Amino acid sequence: MTRALRVHAVGSLALVEDLGRPGHAGVGVGRSGAADRAALRQVNRVLANDEGAAEVEVTSGGLDVEVVGAGSWCCVTGAPCPVTVDGRDVGSHTVFFAGPGTRVRLGTPTAGLRSYLGVRGGVVSEEVLGSRSTDVMAGVGPRPLEVGDELPLGTPGDRFPDLDTVPAPDLDGEVVLRAVRGPRDGWVRDVDALVTAAWEVTERSNRVGMRLGGHAFTPARDEQLPSEGAWRGAVQVPPSGEPVLFLVDHPVTGGYPVVAVVVDADVDRAAQLRPGDTVRFRWVAAP
Incomplete structure (x- = not known):
């Protein structure tokens, strides 16, 4: 049927x-x-x-x-x-x-x-x-x-569910995303502000990326960066200084400096943040 x-x-x-x-x-x-x-x-x-x-x-x-x-x-x-x-x-x-x-x-x-x-x-x-x-x-x-x-809907396979409940994620409380330094971390003067400040998720956020407010980075270089490949979890800094965390529908290239990259597993948590939520970052060593 x-x-x-x-x-x-x-x-x-x-x-x-x-x-x-x-x-x-x-x-x-x-x-x-x-x-x-x-x-x-x-x-x-x-x-x-x-x-x-x-x-x-x-x-x-x-x-x-x-x-x-x-x-x-x-x-x-x-x-x-x-x-x-x-x-x-x-x-x-x-x-x-x-x-x-x-x-x-x-x-x-x-x-x-x-x-x-x-x-x-x-x-x-x-x-x-x-x-x-x-x-x-x-x-x-x-x-x-x-x-x-x-x-x-597709035809179910031969296997059957063997659980009736699964754990719900804990989406309350402070969110801290792990990040490694990006390939262009020297293009802003104060890259460590990413981990010392608390950032607010703004209304200008969607599946493409999450715009963060409350602070702004200061550029350290005047020249324009050629477009480079972009990826899920990249933290890019446009001319406004307000960082953008790329989510799942991000562009495949970008011309603004990527100062950090969020650990891939933590991008799932980032995708659950609402406008008005507060998020922090923590440096971790690159794998």
Whole structure:
């Protein structure tokens, strides 16, 4: 029987995301994929999907989907949020069954920013360059979800979930991101301000990058830096002096100095920061 999710509400932003499309930076296409890759892997693991199966990334809650056709086993990971099935509270980070015609709704996260609705079998929207991910900067992949969309679901494999709950991340408290010095750390006079100051996540933040406010770096050189390759976790300093931490939909090249690079595992945590949150950095040795 055909299985799908029919979209009734999307909140501020809902996207289909998998683990991205590596290997295309040479032709100007970034990897993209889930902003919090650990959360996507977790929801697929608990549902016995392939770890890179596509699911729905929901920013700030507000998703409302109807299960069409056969019922589905589901789970929500990432930012903990209220989850209901036809108004019955099932909670996040818990495996639950949504029968045919039921409505699954995600509320506003109690902490963090991005939640992941996973379904056994995954979402099987059309692939672009080997991935079902939406890259909001490049405009590659499926467009953001809209009311009335129907997301086809894949056929579950032979394995079955052997857990009914998974640990929820601790997204409260002070956030300290580990970082190594970048290749252009000498292009600002006060690079250690990155680790001595507390930074605020500004409203000018999205899946491309997180603009940090509260302080500004002072340039140490007057010349213009030629464009270089860019990567997830790079901390780039534009002329304003306010650093930008590149997230999953970052450009593949950039012409501003990269003064630090956040440890890859910590970029998942950065993707859960909301505008107004405070973040600090800590130097670590390069591997």
